[in-house]
Amino acid sequence: PAAAGEASVCGNANAWTGCAENTGSGVDIGGTKHKSDSSGDNNSGDNYSSDDEADADDDTCPSPRPCYEVGMREDHPAVTLSDLASFTPAKPNLSGEPDGVGVVGMPTNIVARAGTHEIPGTLFEYDVVVRFTPSAFRFDYGDGSSRTTSTGGSSWEALGQTEFTPTATSHVYADRGTYDVSVTVLYSPAVSFGDGWIDIPGTVAAMTGGYGVRVVEVHTALVDKTCIENPAGPGC
Incomplete structure (x- = not known):
């Protein structure tokens, strides 16, 4: 030697x-x-x-x-974000509560779900596995407001909170209307050629939209009958 x-x-x-x-x-x-x-x-x-x-x-x-x-360790080709164009991360799931409804002046809770997942394939004629890990969630609430968080959020029940209380991903609408909500997950990628994970600088985005929220106003009124008893009554 x-x-x-x-x-x-x-x-x-x-x-x-x-x-x-x-x-x-x-x-x-x-x-x-x-x-x-x-x-x-x-x-x-x-x-x-x-x-x-x-x-x-x-x-x-x-x-x-x-x-x-x-x-x-055997050397492998350097990998950049552009090399991962053929590997598409999963889109997040998007929901809200109350389901599809919001109240003017009160928090509407928007929840996105995305997790770490792996996609096998071939890169530079090598067998490779690409891992995508959520690093940030960008919520667009449809009224010009947006928020970026490190979490996709959770339901009020899972958080141990009562309805219409603020969460890390909730939003308060100022006006009535129907709003198209979307979320973009920023994934941090890593690759493995079979001998350990290599982090790739940058993030890869995956977006889900089309979640409609109908925001209404709520008024309190004293009535002498329920809506069942008087369907034409105030608020019925």
Whole structure:
């Protein structure tokens, strides 16, 4: 092997070369020491092998590969966001409470659901797995207001709150009308070529829209009969 600070070259006299093969249940490592071909008594018996019984004609590795340091992780091509264009993360689910309804001046709770997921595929002719992890949620409430949070939110019941109380993702509408709500999830990607995860700088967006919220006004009135008893009564 090369001395500290020196680079070894495959095939050089007195150089060690090796290979590692992943069998799926373990890693087989082999190596061969190459001696000089010069004749003389000094070389007698100096042809070493990782297996004393191995035939001199046997290949050290299943297939030829460049010289490398045993135990070092194999280099892979650098990956950028643009390289992941063929990997599309899942769109978030979008809901609200009350379901599809809001009240002027009171919080309407909007909830988005998205989770970490993995997509297998091929990149640069390598088998690869791309992992998408939600890092931010951008809510557009349809009235010109928006909010970016680190959470997709939860129902009032899951939060242990009463209805029409503020949450991290709720919104208060000032006017009556029907509003189209959407949410965009920003995913942080990572890739694995089978030997560990590599974080990719940047985020990938996935958007869900089309959730309509009808915002109404609520007025209180004293009546002497219910709407069942008097369907034409105030507020019925």
